[in-house]
Amino acid sequence: MFLSPTLRRQPEFRAGMRDMASAALGIGAWGLMTGVAMVKSDMSVLEAVAMTLFVYAGSSQLAAIPLLAAGAPAWVILATGFCVNLRFVVFSLHLRPYLMHMPRWRRLLHGYLTADLSYALFTKQYTAPPTTPAEQLSQEAYLTGNYFVTWCAWMGMSLLGIALANFIPQTWGLGFAGVLSLVAIVCSMATTRLRVLAALIAGATAVAAYALPLKLNIVVAIGVAVLLCFWLEKQFGLDPDAEDDK
Amino acid sequence: MLTRCFFFILDRPWGLPEWAHRALHYAPAAALAGVIAPEIVMTQGHLITTLHDARLYAAVVGGAYYFWRRGVLGTMLAGMAVYLPLHLGLGW
Numbered sequence: 353m354f355l356s357p358t359l360r361r362q363p364e365f366r367a368g369m370r371d372m373a374s375a376a377l378g379i380g381a382w383g384l385m386t387g388v389a390m391v392k393s394d395m396s397v398l399e400a401v402a403m404t405l406f407v408y409a410g411s412s413q414l415a416a417i418p419l420l421a422a423g424a425p426a427w428v429i430l431a432t433g434f435c436v437n438l439r440f441v442v443f444s445l446h447l448r449p450y451l452m453h454m455p456r457w458r459r460l461l462h463g464y465l466t467a468d469l470s471y472a473l474f475t476k477q478y479t480a481p482p483t484t485p486a487e488q489l490s491q492e493a494y495l496t497g498n499y500f501v502t503w504c505a506w507m508g509m510s511l512l513g514i515a516l517a518n519f520i521p522q523t524w525g526l527g528f529a530g531v532l533s534l535v536a537i538v539c540s541m542a543t544t545r546l547r548v549l550a551a552l553i554a555g556a557t558a559v560a561a562y563a564l565p566l567k568l569n570i571v572v573a574i575g576v577a578v579l580l581c582f583w584l585e586k587q588f589g590l591d592p593d594a595e596d597d598k
Numbered sequence: 599m600l601t602r603c604f605f606f607i608l609d610r611p612w613g614l615p616e617w618a619h620r621a622l623h624y625a626p627a628a629a630l631a632g633v634i635a636p637e638i639v640m641t642q643g644h645l646i647t648t649l650h651d652a653r654l655y656a657a658v659v660g661g662a663y664y665f666w667r668r669g670v671l672g673t674m675l676a677g678m679a680v681y682l683p684l685h686l687g688l689g690w
Contacts, residue, residue, distance in 0.1 A: 385674065415633040432629055528653060528681055532660045534634045536673035539664040541627040554628035555635030562636055573632030574625055581624045 364490040365497035380509035385533060387513020389417055404510040415534065419570075432570050453488055462492075465499045467506075546581050553577040652684035 390400040390413075403413060419429045444463055451459045482488040542548045554577035561569035638657045639646055646654075660677030 415630060418633065418637060432633065528656065528678070528685075531634050531637045531653075532656060532674045532677035532681075534630055535657055535660045535677065536664045538627055538630045538634065539661055539673075540668075541630070547624060547627045550624035551627040551631035555631040558632035558635050559639060562640060569636070570629065570632040574628045577628035577632075578624045 364494040365500075369497040369501050380505040383506040383509035384513040384516075386413055387510040387515075388517045389513075391514055391517035400514045401511065404507065404514065428571060432574075450482065450491060453482070454492075462495065465503060466495065467499065467502055546584065549584070550577040550581050553580055650688075652681045652688075655684060656681035 387400065387404065390403060415432055416429050419432060447463070447466070451462055454462070482491050538551055542551050554573040557576045558569045558573035561572045563569075638653050641651075656677040659680045660673045663676035664673045
């Protein structure tokens with residue numbers, strides 16, 4: 353979308369880029385580590401480059417790496433990636449009124465390129481969907497400028513990570529940085545007591561059920577955590593939406 | 599890809615069933631926790647039996663850093679700052 357000159361000429365395109373620039377360093381470092389982690393998990397350089405270019409989803413990419421290394425079947429990897437990315441279902445529901453005036457291919461492209469931070473910055477900048485064609489254009493330009501920076505930082509640094517990975521010995525254990533960044537993401541998701549509980553239950557279940565074949569322990573862990581939280585909600589009359597505000 | 603565009607695919611308005619809405623509250627955190635927990639406390643399919651493992655301390659410090667300062671990059675750097683000396687220096 354950043355190839356479109358009409359969007360690039362909008363002043364909001366630059367504003368979007370500027371707002372994102374401060375976060376670009378963090379995204380880049382994360383991309384670098386994802387790149388290193390992919391090659392460290394015995395993926396070939398070609399596979400790692402292909403995954404970077406086509407998947408473009410940091411957290412599910414990182415989650416998929418140990419699964420790929422363990423030889424889990426494709427549907428388990430896809431199911432895990434889908435669950436990790438479920439937050440985007442909520443994002444897309446929120447962004448729908450902002451983008452519905454566009455043709456479908458354009459909506460899909462915007463959706464694909466909008467990552468967590470772009471979503472957060474965009475909805476902070478524009479609290480209401482556009483009402484006039486001029487607003488539509490400027491909002492689209494802001495969003496595009498925003499994820500343009502994200503995309504460049506992520507892609508550039510991931511590819512650099514893939515290139516440098518072969519010069520870093522395996523024994524350093526740098527791949528653990530990927531796990532650590534996932535720790536941070538889990539912490540950022542654990543915003544309510546029930547979600548903290550869901551994460552703890554899932555972690556414990558995944559360890560306990562590790563002997564299951566095909567890395568099914570992760571699917572089981574998700575199921576057990578969600579069902580137990582449903583049951584707790586009912587038992588104690590907790591309202592997840594009200595919990596969100598705490 | 600599918601999740602990101604989930605609600606952009608169809609033109610007509612529609613909603614989620616109630617149970618799916620509620621599952622959305624827990625599934626993402628559960629999925630990630632399920633992936634990382636074995637990476638931290640297991641070696642070759644077995645629960646570790648020693649506290650001399652650099653990963654434990656790195657994960658704890660990383661988590662503590664996150665709640666102190668926020669930010670994925672800082673968490674990673676703080677965790678690695680603990681992990682690398684323990685892992686390389688002491689062989690944990």
